[in-house]
Amino acid sequence: MSAFVITVDGPAASGKGTIATALGRLYGLPVLDSGLLYRAVGVGVQRRGADLDDAQAAAAVAASLKAEALDDPDFRTRAAGEAASRAAVHPQVRQALLAFQRAFAEQPGGAVLDGRDMGTVICPQAPAKLFVTATPEVRAQRRWRQLSAQGEAVSQDEVLADILRRDERDSGRAAAPLRPADDAVLLDTSEMTIEQATDAARRIVEAARAG
Known part of the structure; x- marks a missing residue:
């Protein structure tokens, strides 16, 4: 296929990562x-002994981030998710990661970008934009299962609060x-299986390609 960028935005545990991976494979x-970029920044700030509320410290970590460092299993933990959300509030951090993300999107052939501002800030001209969501209760259950499988002892109520x-x-x-981009297609996965959600996403992308 010719260069084609797909953005998949949405809140935590909505299913956007699974959908983005499936679209990339397809x-x-x-x-x-x-999200891994921001998790890497959050964990990196903590490893340096700095405060997550320190915008300059967080921006320094973001500016030094390398793609090959993103495989660290520490970035998949509950604590890393919380750290990522705190680091992401800093405009300096988002600016430091902007070029990294746009360069990824501009690869020959295109790319799939999974996040929270891919369709609104990083690639506002992307031809295919999805905003994936689900109820907080469904998302909490999904994340709780994931964390439990990783061996983290946490209650579902705690995950919902997170x-x-x-x-x-x-x-x-x-x-x-x-927030959804004005031209993003909303996909609520609350009542969907993984297969149903990925098929719905495929149909959204096919409609964008045809249009």
């Missing part, structure tokens, strides 16, 4: 999980708040 496109807190922080921040 269309033979590289996939960027931008998700509600992150939703408020991500939607309320001044820099690139979480």
Whole structure:
């Protein structure tokens, strides 16, 4: 296929990562999980002994980030998700990661970008934009299962509280708040299986390609 960029935005545990991965496989496109970038920044700030509320410290970590460092399993933990949400509020951090993400999107052939501001800030001209969501309760259950499988001892109520807190922080921040792009197609996966959600996403992308 010719150069084609697909953005998949949405809140935590909505299914956007699974959908982005499936679309990348289907269309033979590289996939960027931008959440990992912010998780890497958050964990990096903590490893340096700095404060997550220190915008300059967080921006310094973001500016030094390398793609090959994103495979660290520490970035997949509950704590890393919380750290990412705190680091992402800083405009300096988002600016430092902007070029990284846009360069990824501009690869020959295109790319799939998974995040919270891919369709609104990073690639506003992308021809195919999805905004994936689900109820907080469904998302909490999904994330709880994931964390339990990783061996993290946490209750579903605690995970729901985390998700509600992150939703408020991500939607309320001044820099690139979480919101659907005006031309994004909303996909609610609350009542869908993985197969149903990925097929619905494929149909959305096919409609964008045809249009």
